[in-house]
Amino acid sequence: MPIFRMVKMRRTPKFTRQLLLNCALGVLLVVASIVSLRALHTGWAAFSETGNQKSNSAASPHVSQATTNSKQSPASLSQSIDSAIDQSELASARWGISVISLTSGREVYGRNANQLFIPASNTKIYTTGVALDLLGANYRWRTSVYADAQPDADGTIDGDLVLYGRGAPDLISQSRKDSKGSLAQLADDLYQRGIRQVRGNVIGDESYFRGETLGDGWPWTDLQWYFGAEASALSINDNEIGVNIFPHGKSDAAPQVKVNDADNYVSVQNSMTTVKRGGRLTIGIHRGLSDNTIRIWGEFPLDGKGFGARLSVHNPALWAARLFSKTLQDRGIKVEGGAQARNAREPISRRFDPAGSAELAFVSSKPLREIVKETNKASINLYAELLLRTLGRERGNMVSTPEPVGKERGDDEIGLAVIRLWLSRAGIATADLALHDGSGLSRLNLVTPESISRLLVSLSKTAAGSIFRESLPISGIDGTLGGRLGKITNQVSAKTGALTYITSLSGYLTAADGEVLAFSIICNDQTTRASATRIIDQIVSILAADPAIKG
Template identity: 30%
Template sequence: MIPLQSLSAVSFGRLPPNQTAIYVADLKTGQILYQHRADVAINPASTMKLVTGYVALKQLGPNYQWLTQWRSDAAIENGTLKGHLYWYGSGNPVFDQRDLQQMQAQLQAKGIRKINGRLILDRSIWSNTGSADNFLADQNEVFVTPPDPHMLAYRVWWLTIATNNQAQPVVMVDPPLPNVVVQQQIKLHNHNIPCPSVRHFVHTKFDGVTLQIQGKVPASCLKKSWFINTNKLSAAEFAAHSFRAWWQQNNNDIGFSIGTLPKNTRVLASHRSKPLSDIVADMNKYSNNTIARTLFLRLGEKRQGDTIYNAKALTLQTLQQAHIDTAKLQLENGSGLSRKERVSARLLGQLLQSAYQSSFAPQFISSLPIGGVDGTLKTRFKNTGGQWHLKTGTLKNVNALAGYWIPNSSTQHPLVVVAIVNTPGNHVADLDILVRSLANSYHK
C-alpha cells in the first residue's frame, strides 16, 4: 500500500476540503496512510456511538446483561400479594411488551392472581438522564425519545390492521392501554392498490386521553403494522399502564405510583436482557439514540454523584488509558444526537484501531452496518462484497462515516477510514464517493 503524499491526490468532489476531516490507517501495519484536518474539533453526529459502544464493551464486557426485577416485602396468601409490588427501574433499553408479559407469567407461576397494593416504580438508578438540547423541532419523533429507568418498547404503540366478524377493517392496539379511549373510523378502499406503508392511508392523533384513528385502507394493508409515539405519556406512565393492560386481562386492576424500594424485599420476577454485544449491534446498525444514551448513563450509574459527570469521566479515562487522543473530545450524551458533541477524526481513527486489536473485536466489527447489506448502509455501498463496515452519522450540517474496509483478498490490508463533513446540505452521496475512492487509492 502506498500512502497518498499530497492533498491534491485526493478528489473531494463537491465536498469542501476546508470543512472535511479525514483519517485513513492501515490496520495491519498501523501506518497512517492519509490525514486531512484530522485534529480539528468536528461534530460527529451518530459516529459518536462508536465511542460509547467501545467504552461500554471495554468496561462492561460483551456478555453484560441488564437485570430487571420486581420485588416485594409482602406475603402471598390465597393467590393474593398482600401489599405493593416494586419495579426497580434498571434502564434496560430493549425491554419490550413481551418481556413484561413473561415477567407477569412468573408472578402467576408463584400463584399470584391478585395484588392488593400498588405497582411502585423505583426510578432512583440515575441522578439525571442528561440532555439533547436544541432538538425541539423533532420532539414528536421516536429518535429523540430520551432514556428512562422504566423504558419499555421505546414508548411506542404498535397498531395492526385486522378485520372483524363482518369482514370490516379494524385497528388492533398493542398494548390496549387502560384509561385511553380509542376512536376509530376505518373503511376498506374499493380499489385493490399496493400498501407500501399503512401510514399512507391512516391518520392517527393522540392527545394523552383519546387515540383517534381515521382512514380508508386497501385490502393489501390487512395484517400490516405500524407504530406511533406515545409522547403524551411519560415513560413511567407508559410502563405502568402497559403493566395494568396485560395484568387486568386475567387478574385485577392495579394502581401505580413513584416510590423507593424498601429493604428486605424478595424477588418475585426477573428478566435479563440479551447480551451487550447484541444491544450494541442494535444501536449501531440502526443508529438508535435511546440505546446509546442509556449505555452512556450505565457507564456513570454505579458511582456516587452526578450520573452524567461520572459517565463523561469514565469515558475520558478509558480512552486515555488506550492512548487515544482526547484533546478535542466534548461529550453531552454519548449518542451524537447533539449540537455540542465534538471529536477529531484522529480520535475516531485511533479508537477504531484499538477496537480492531481488542478482545471484543468480533463483536465490535459485527455491530457496524455492512455496505449494501443491512442497517443504515442497506441502500449504500451496494455491490461492494460486504467489505465496508461503517457507522453512519447524519445531522443538520453533518454527514459522517467511520469504520472499516475489510478486503476479501488476503493480499490486501484492512483499513480504518474516517470521513466527516460539517457543512450545510446533504452530502451523503459525495461522502460515499470520497470514502470508496480513499480505499481504492491504497489497495493494490
C-alpha cells in the same frame, strides 16, 4: 565630505563601436533568458495539468480499468480524495477525515483530522465500544418485581407491587420467539408462584437511573419522534407507538387514525378532512412535550395510500406500570389499586431500596453483544442512551469527579466521564472533546475525526474488538449500509450518522491489498441540496480500490 565631479567624456568612433557591440550582446542575453523561462514554465504547466487529470480520473466514475489498477503513490491517493471533495458541490462544506492503518498505526490520509466536528450517530461508537469493553459482551440487565413481603398463604400481596427497571433496552409487554424478557413472562412467573391478588398499587419504578431522561442539547422538535424517546430505567416497547392514517372511503368522513396502543395510554385528536381524488396530501402531527395527547390535522385525498409515523411516549415508566397491571389481570391476578410511576427525584432517604424488599420474579435481557449489534445496525438512539447511563451506574466508581454543588450528578454525566477516562487510558486526547449524550442526537457533541479513528484502532485491540466490529453495518449487506457501497460489498463495516447539515461514516475498511484501515469521515455545514453521502461513499471507494496503501 567627498566631492563628486562631473567629467565630460568625448565620444570617439572606437567608443561608439564598443557601445553598440555591448548593447547587441545584452539584447541576445535577454532573448535567450526569455526562451529558457518559457520552456521551463511550459514544463511545469504540463506537469500540473497531468496531475489534475490524474485527480479528475480518480474522482470520475468513468475511470479506465488500467488507471484503477495502477499503483498510486500516497500523493496520488491524497489528490484523488481531495479532488472528490474540492470538485464537488459540497466543496464549501467543512470536511474532516482521518484514515489510519490498523496494522502499523500510521496515518494514511488526513484532512482537518484534528479539527472539531459534530459527529451525529458516530457518537454511538464511543458509547457501544466502551460499554462492550467495560461491561463485557455477556452483560445482561435484570428487571424485577418486588413487594414489601412474601405473599400470604392465599397468594395475596398485602401492599404495593413494584416493577423495578435497571435500564433494560429490550423489555417488551408480550414475549416473542427472540425475546422472553417481557411483562407477560413476569406475570406468568408470579402466577406460577401462587400469587392471585395485589391489594395495593402497581408502581413502575425508574429510580435506578439518576439524572435527566433526555439528552443534553437535544432539540425540542425531536422529542415527539421515536428517535427522541426518553431514556427511562423502566423502558418498555422501545418507548414508542405507531400512528397510521388511512382514507375512510367516504368523502364526508374524516380519515381513519389507528394507534398500536392497546392500553389507550395516548389519546388522539383527529382534525383531518378528506379531499377529492388526486388532491394534495398534507399532514401535521404534534405530541405535547409533557403529555401523551396526539393532535393530527391536514387533508387526505380519497385515493391516498396511507401514512405512518413513529412517536415517542412520555413517561414510559407509568406506561409500563399500566401495561403490567393489565397483564396481571389478564393472567388471573386481581389488582385492587391503580398504576403509578416513581423516579429518582426524591430525597435519598425516601428512595426505593430493593435490598429491603422481597424479589418475587425477574427477567433478564439479551446479552450486551446482541443489544450493541441492534444499536449500531439500526442506529437506535434509545439503546445508546440506556447504555450510557448503565455505564455511569455500573462503572461510575472508576471516576472520582466530585459532585457539583447543589446538584446530584446524573448517570449520563457519569457515563460520559467514564468514556473520557477510557479514551485517556488509550492515549486518545480528550481535552478538546465535548461529549454530551450517548446517541449523537445532541448538537453539542464535538469530536475530531482522528479521535474516532484512534478509538477504532484501540477497540480492535480489546477482548471484545471482533464483537464490536461485527455490530457495525456491513456495506451492501445489512443495517444502515445495506443499500450503500454495493460495489465493495462486505469490505466496509462502519457506523453511519446523519443530522440536519451533518453526515458521517466511521468504521473499518479492507483495502485492495488486504490492509485494514480505521477511518472517520465527517461532513458539517452541508447547506446545499447535494448528497454528502454520495461523496463519502466515493471517498471510501477510492480507499478500497487503492493497492498502494500498505507501506
